[in-house]
Amino acid sequence: MQGFVALFRKELRSYFASPLVYWVAAAFLAYTGYYFHSDLIYFVTFGFGTNIMENFWQIVFIDIRLAFILAVPLLTMRLLAEEQRLGTLELLLTYPMRDGAIVAAKLGACLVVVGALLAATLVYPAWVYHIQPFPLGPVVAGYVGLVLFVVVCAAYGLFVSSLTDSQVLAGFLTAVPLLLLWLLSWNEAASATATLPFLRALSLFNHFQPFTVGVIDARDVFYFVSTAGVFLWATLRVLEARQWRGRR
């Protein structure tokens, strides 16, 4: 536990010592702020007096999700790739701490940063609520969905970061599959009909959709939790791989 706390604090310090996190936060908030604003204008202009809240939040959550697809790889790419490039991982692995504590501390620190970005977007519903109160349930469901979504993205990014000592490669290999999955869900007609049900069942985006319309389905929650679990398990196995080199 002592190792986890120490590394968690060190990771947070490393994040905030780097200008990258501030650039990512600025771009993330500019992007989500712009889309929130343009979505709101669109719905106010073309809503013609109907209850705009039915679809407005769905579109906002989908836009925030896309911003995370681009932001999370930039935040996860350095986690283990940088340790491998510098060689600090060797020292870290000889300290009296479990591999699981290393993975948990790295993921935890990343989620604190991602959580801070997500928390900053709360200003959007708070502002709308201040002008015109609306039912909060669907928005809460949307945020639960976003939290689960970013946990999976971060766990995947951490796993990719454990596979290489190149931050750029880690960031690239995290972002590209997420973007491809997003494109696929965005344009399902482009996929072969035989593979579509399989891809849908696996797609982060199809499991995210119900949250954006206010539905929390246990199957979707299970999907996100188990997918994150698989990536963390895989990251641990990569760290442990050194133990198996030369085993007979």
Added chain:
Amino acid sequence: MLSVEHVTKYYGTTCAVDDVSFRVARGEVAALLGPNGSGKSTLMRMLTGFFPPTAGRVAVAGIDMADRPLAARGRIGYLPEQVTLYPELTVRRFLQFVAEVKGVPGRRRRGAVADVVARCGLEEVVERHTGKLSRGYRQRVGLAQALLGDPEVLVLDEATVGLDPVQTVELRALLKSLAGCTMLVSTHILSEASVLCSRVVILSRGRLVAEDTAEGLQRRLAGVERLLVRVEGSAERARATLAALPGVTRVEPLAPDGQAGAVFAVLAPAIQPVQRALAAAVVAEGLVLLEVRATAPTLEDLFVRLVSPAA
């Protein structure tokens, strides 16, 4: 205190460490000596629990590294060959981080860090980012992190590699000041081993070829005499000529020293018969004899004898 029993390590089909056994007693400073690629770093990594041996057992203070890795690692302070630090942290922050990871209680942490900072002479750079340190200071920070948590055994891998002569002397003095600690110091520099260590373990191509005190190794040289010979002409022919002299057991070419001719160390049980025949043989081969000098055999001679492929 540190026990290595029949440790073997394979990388694929390559055997990096082959059935090595030795012990380092409490308070003893032992050198792990071997040429580059002899398996020293692989052995060090097994001692520190970075990876397990393919076969054999490592125990620290009686704790088996395979059975209780966290407890065993907690008793070791490790300075890796490449000292790697987090460049965004200051020396103090880095050492505080290591102290916390090693379980130094919060109220004692500040004092523990101040203690290693003082012992390693880091006061001047303690607020500097580790990414901006000279190699000498980085090595000291590496040693300071190894000392944190009062480990029972210090494992130092090539502690002075890459340092300039002044930094090397300073770091050796620092290591000498740690007398009383149980230490295993890997090096490929024999003089370092003989200055710092009471015992020497020599590895060659993954195998243990000698384990003795520095004096014991010196005694093994008894009965060996050494001539230093400088010859101008074909070095190959000179070597062959010297090797053919009566009683010569070994001819070692020495590194060029900037002066004319090639220099050889000629080892023999008795040098007088060699001296008598030497000049005539060299001249008969059309070579020019520039210098012949009797010198005391060194640990280097033994080391070369032990680790060379013909050994």
